[in-house]
Amino acid sequence: xxxxxxxxxxxxxxxxxxxxLAPRLVDEVLDAVAARDPLALDALLDPLHAADIAxxxxxxxxxxxxxxxxxxxxxxxxxxLSELDESLREEVIEALSPGELALAVQDLETDDVVDLxxxxxxxxxxxxxxxxxAADRIAVEKALAYPEYSAGRLMQSEVVRAPSHWTVGDAIxxxxxxxxxxxxxxxxxxxxxxxxxxxxxxLGRILSSRRDARMRDISEDSFRTFHVEDEQGDVAxxxxxxxxxxxxxxxxxDRLVGVITIDDAMTVLDEEHEEDILRLAGVGEGALSDSxxxxxxxxxxxxxxxxGTAGLAAFVISRFEGTIxxxxxxxxxxxxxxxxxGNAGTQSLTVAVRALATRDLTRSNAWRVIRRxxxxxxxxxxxxxxxxxxxxxxxxxxxxxxxxxxxxxxxxLLAAALAGVxxxxxLERIGVDPALASGTFVTTVTDVVGFFSFLGLAxxxxx
Amino acid sequence: xxxxxxxxxxxxxxxxxxxxLAPRLVDEVLDAVAARDPLALDALLDPLHAADIAxxxxxxxxxxxxxxxxxxxxxxxxxxLSELDESLREEVIEALSPGELALAVQDLETDDVVDLxxxxxxxxxxxxxxxxxAADRIAVEKALAYPEYSAGRLMQSEVVRAPSHWTVGDAIxxxxxxxxxxxxxxxxxxxxxxxxxxxxxxLGRILSSRRDARMRDISEDSFRTFHVEDEQGDVAxxxxxxxxxxxxxxxxxDRLVGVITIDDAMTVLDEEHEEDILRLAGVGEGALSDSxxxxxxxxxxxxxxxxGTAGLAAFVISRFEGTIxxxxxxxxxxxxxxxxxGNAGTQSLTVAVRALATRDLTRSNAWRVIRRxxxxxxxxxxxxxxxxxxxxxxxxxxxxxxxxxxxxxxxxLLAAALAGVxxxxxLERIGVDPALASGTFVTTVTDVVGFFSFLGLAxxxxx
Numbered sequence: 044x045x046x047x048x049x050x051x052x053x054x055x056x057x058x059x060x061x062x063x064l065a066p067r068l069v070d071e072v073l074d075a076v077a078a079r080d081p082l083a084l085d086a087l088l089d090p091l092h093a094a095d096i097a098x099x100x101x102x103x104x105x106x107x108x109x110x111x112x113x114x115x116x117x118x119x120x121x122x123x124l125s126e127l128d129e130s131l132r133e134e135v136i137e138a139l140s141p142g143e144l145a146l147a148v149q150d151l152e153t154d155d156v157v158d159l160x161x162x163x164x165x166x167x168x169x170x171x172x173x174x175x176x177a178a179d180r181i182a183v184e185k186a187l188a189y190p191e192y193s194a195g196r197l198m199q200s201e202v203v204r205a206p207s208h209w210t211v212g213d214a215i216x217x218x219x220x221x222x223x224x225x226x227x228x229x230x231x232x233x234x235x236x237x238x239x240x241x242x243x244x245x246l247g248r249i250l251s252s253r254r255d256a257r258m259r260d261i262s263e264d265s266f267r268t269f270h271v272e273d274e275q276g277d278v279a280x281x282x283x284x285x286x287x288x289x290x291x292x293x294x295x296x297d298r299l300v301g302v303i304t305i306d307d308a309m310t311v312l313d314e315e316h317e318e319d320i321l322r323l324a325g326v327g328e329g330a331l332s333d334s335x336x337x338x339x340x341x342x343x344x345x346x347x348x349x350x351g352t353a354g355l356a357a358f359v360i361s362r363f364e365g366t367i368x369x370x371x372x373x374x375x376x377x378x379x380x381x382x383x384x385g386n387a388g389t390q391s392l393t394v395a396v397r398a399l400a401t402r403d404l405t406r407s408n409a410w411r412v413i414r415r416x417x418x419x420x421x422x423x424x425x426x427x428x429x430x431x432x433x434x435x436x437x438x439x440x441x442x443x444x445x446x447x448x449x450x451x452x453x454x455x456l457l458a459a460a461l462a463g464v465x466x467x468x469x470l471e472r473i474g475v476d477p478a479l480a481s482g483t484f485v486t487t488v489t490d491v492v493g494f495f496s497f498l499g500l501a502x503x504x505x506x
Numbered sequence: 507x508x509x510x511x512x513x514x515x516x517x518x519x520x521x522x523x524x525x526x527l528a529p530r531l532v533d534e535v536l537d538a539v540a541a542r543d544p545l546a547l548d549a550l551l552d553p554l555h556a557a558d559i560a561x562x563x564x565x566x567x568x569x570x571x572x573x574x575x576x577x578x579x580x581x582x583x584x585x586x587l588s589e590l591d592e593s594l595r596e597e598v599i600e601a602l603s604p605g606e607l608a609l610a611v612q613d614l615e616t617d618d619v620v621d622l623x624x625x626x627x628x629x630x631x632x633x634x635x636x637x638x639x640a641a642d643r644i645a646v647e648k649a650l651a652y653p654e655y656s657a658g659r660l661m662q663s664e665v666v667r668a669p670s671h672w673t674v675g676d677a678i679x680x681x682x683x684x685x686x687x688x689x690x691x692x693x694x695x696x697x698x699x700x701x702x703x704x705x706x707x708x709l710g711r712i713l714s715s716r717r718d719a720r721m722r723d724i725s726e727d728s729f730r731t732f733h734v735e736d737e738q739g740d741v742a743x744x745x746x747x748x749x750x751x752x753x754x755x756x757x758x759x760d761r762l763v764g765v766i767t768i769d770d771a772m773t774v775l776d777e778e779h780e781e782d783i784l785r786l787a788g789v790g791e792g793a794l795s796d797s798x799x800x801x802x803x804x805x806x807x808x809x810x811x812x813x814g815t816a817g818l819a820a821f822v823i824s825r826f827e828g829t830i831x832x833x834x835x836x837x838x839x840x841x842x843x844x845x846x847x848g849n850a851g852t853q854s855l856t857v858a859v860r861a862l863a864t865r866d867l868t869r870s871n872a873w874r875v876i877r878r879x880x881x882x883x884x885x886x887x888x889x890x891x892x893x894x895x896x897x898x899x900x901x902x903x904x905x906x907x908x909x910x911x912x913x914x915x916x917x918x919l920l921a922a923a924l925a926g927v928x929x930x931x932x933l934e935r936i937g938v939d940p941a942l943a944s945g946t947f948v949t950t951v952t953d954v955v956g957f958f959s960f961l962g963l964a965x966x967x968x969x
Contacts, residue, residue: 101866227751245690247690283773283776284555288768317860320860331866331871345849383809383813394787397780403794427810
């Protein structure tokens with residue numbers, strides 16, 4: 044494009060975060076907004092990458108954001124909208140006039156437009172679609188007809204394809220003929236006369252081969268296609284596993300309809316990770332820029348569920364009130380057994396949930412993993428029981444009490460290990476995301492087993 | 507390469523997992539191993555991608571793996587070794603003779619060899635290095651001299667570069683001249699006479715431009731370089747954020763020494779996610795193929811730490827034994843307050859740890875995030891206190907007990923929210939990975955505050 048970028052100096056090492064947005068810059072931007080100085084604002088924002096501008100909009104307060112957009116909304120382009128967190132897109136799009144919006148989105152590839160509009164409400168969607176040139180609008184509407192989270196939504200419809208009988212020279216002449224090419228492409232896809240993809244050739248190979256070489260003779264081993272309705276997560280993991288850079292997407296008739304590139308796969312993989320980690324913690328979707336109310340809406344349901352399971356544990360304890368009354372030290376000791384079980388269960392279930400997500404835990408090794416977890420739970424339980432039992436004997440002078448807490452700990456750590464693998468496997472089998480619900484079930488098990496085994500054994504042995 | 511791959515049919519939809527290894531195939535491989543039939547084994551394994559063969563080796567039992575390797579070790583190539591989980595590489599490499607190993611690694615790019623040997627013990631490293639051609643060995647040794655997890659270790663030293671004054675025609679002639687090119691490359695890096703990178707041109711642009719176009723005139727805006735000592739995690743996040751495909755790496759003198767490609771960045775990002783999610787759960791490094799002893803070594807330390815913090819909670823409770831003796835229902839109710847706090851704290855801290863990792867939580871918005879978490883904690887606390895307090899009044903017929911548990915819950919959820927943000931921020935500030943230690947600190951806070959506020963209020967109000 045231009046070569047100004049060629050001399051951009053690397054951000055110096057002493058910046059707080061080399062690849063992020065310098066806090067000092069954020070302060071300067073806010074100063075310019077406060078001073079209502081559009082020129083200073085322009086000078087600060089213009090050199091920034093769209094991703095950094097989006098970060099900045101996410102990090103400042105809502106009222107600062109409104110003031111900034113009022114002063115600078117001509118500067119918001121499609122790339123910035125694409126980079127923005129979903130939770131803010133609607134807000135920013137509403138701040139633009141239809142004309143500004145049309146200008147902003149017209150340079151985007153269709154896959155970026157799809158990503159931009161799919162989470163907007165109907166009104167916002169219509170507004171963006173109306174702003175597109177007709178050909179792009181049709182491509183976007185076609186993509187939106189595919190299921191959410193499908194390859195069809197992820198792909199770009201701009202594909203560079205060539206008949207499989209072409210030579211390298213044919214391909215180069217075609218590429219030089221002035222046709223519109225996608226911003227980024229890494230392969231030329233070879234198709235048969237019915238538009239079925241049959242292979243692809245990397246650009247590096249085209250460039251380094253003789254003009255008379257046949258394209259099909261220099262095509263890549265790594266070639267594989269996806270179907271428009273494949274799950275985005277599966278596609279992204281296949282990209283990672285097989286080191287793909289781009290891959291053709293076909294429809295039900297095996298005809299080439301688009302191509303997915305690795306940068307989109309990388310974004311999907313990152314979103315899946317985010318989802319897993321947040322779901323494991325009982326946090327629904329959630330962005331840091333969400334409002335207090337949105338955040339409560341994401342978290343309260345899980346706390347309510349936890350209230351139920353904690354109530355169950357309380358009920359178990361209440362059945363042993365006579366025992367506690369007789370030996371009140373039990374009340375202080377019992378949470379240790381439950382808490383250790385909860386921690387051990389979380390360890391097992393996190394490993395299992397992660398292994399299910401990466402397809403490392405399969406039917407082939409499930410039983411071996413279960414046996415390993417059971418062995419780990421049992422041995423960890425025995426080691427910790429020795430420590431905890433010993434300390435209890437020392438502090439309370441009762442061999443019986445030490446034996447009870449040691450036995451309860453072994454039982455609960457074994458239960459934790461087994462629940463930690465079985466619960467995710469079971470949820471996966473019945474089609475529930477294990478990341479979403481495993482934690483609640485497993486800690487319910489470890490609470491109930493922990494309190495019941497400790498207080499139950501105490502009732503039998505000590506009273 | 508060949509065009510056999512061009513007609514590979516897509517795996518049919520009814521397979522258990524479209525992009526994984528079919529369990530049926532694993533069974534067939536094990537049957538062939540049991541029958542000591544190397545030809546059948548070859549026929550099954552040969553068509554598989556190296557990543558699938560590595561998965562298979564990871565999923566079968568250790569004794570099955572030994573038997574398979576004894577029968578098929580000539581088939582293990584460098585790609586399979588690269589794909590194998592670190593925990594198994596040493597085992598597999600030891601099963602190969604020096605000659606087999608030399609054959610296996612000679613076709614790998616230097617970055618793959620570095621990735622392969624960096625986690626081997628000294629003996630294994632020496633074995634692989636000895637198997638390399640001299641030029642590759644020097645490049646690998648040079649890479650190993652850079653710090654672990656640095657860009658220098660991630661980059662490949664094979665770079666396609668061109669003087670910045672060249673035309674497109676010069677570049678194409680150079681690429682066609684029969685020089686050895688990397689397997690995968692996406693840009694030609696433009697350098698000045700002192701080998702400082704000053705820009706890069708995508709292959710797509712070279713292919714679609716006229717031969718007399720000047721390379722520097724068609725170079726990309728997205729150009730940015732990394733330093734050999736940059737952290738791999740920072741590099742990977744920059745790739746994702748700025749949608750990079752490849753980027754040059756420079757040394758202290760700003761000279762071009764290598765290039766990092768997006769597939770390597772994607773792998774790093776995936777490893778960082780894995781690390782975060784496992785650390786949050788108190789699981790050290792850990793692969794599903796680890797032995798029972800290795801697994802215990804990873805998990806036991808965290809359980810011991812938890813034993814300490816659970817002991818602290820038990821100590822707090824023991825200070826109130828008189829209160830519990832007087833009103834034994836408190837023993838059943840108190841774990842509810844602690845457990846709700848633990849859950850709410852985990853929600854806050856997971857969001858904070860994740861936001862710190864993605865650089866979404868910064869100095870610029872830390873105070874706003876803290877205020878938001880406090881508001882969420884307080885409001886969730888009030889809503890849940892109403893429910894729990896109400897139920898307590900209904901079940902126990904005591905307004906005072908209901909009031910005590912409601913007040914304790916509000917206090918603990920506020921403490922959980924604040925600890926959930928402050929602890930990760932503090933750990934990050936003092937240079938400790940927040941994913942590693944936040945959980946322990948936060949649940950200690952919520953246990954202690956939960957038991958203390960509930961039993962303390964009960965002592966004051968109810969006795």
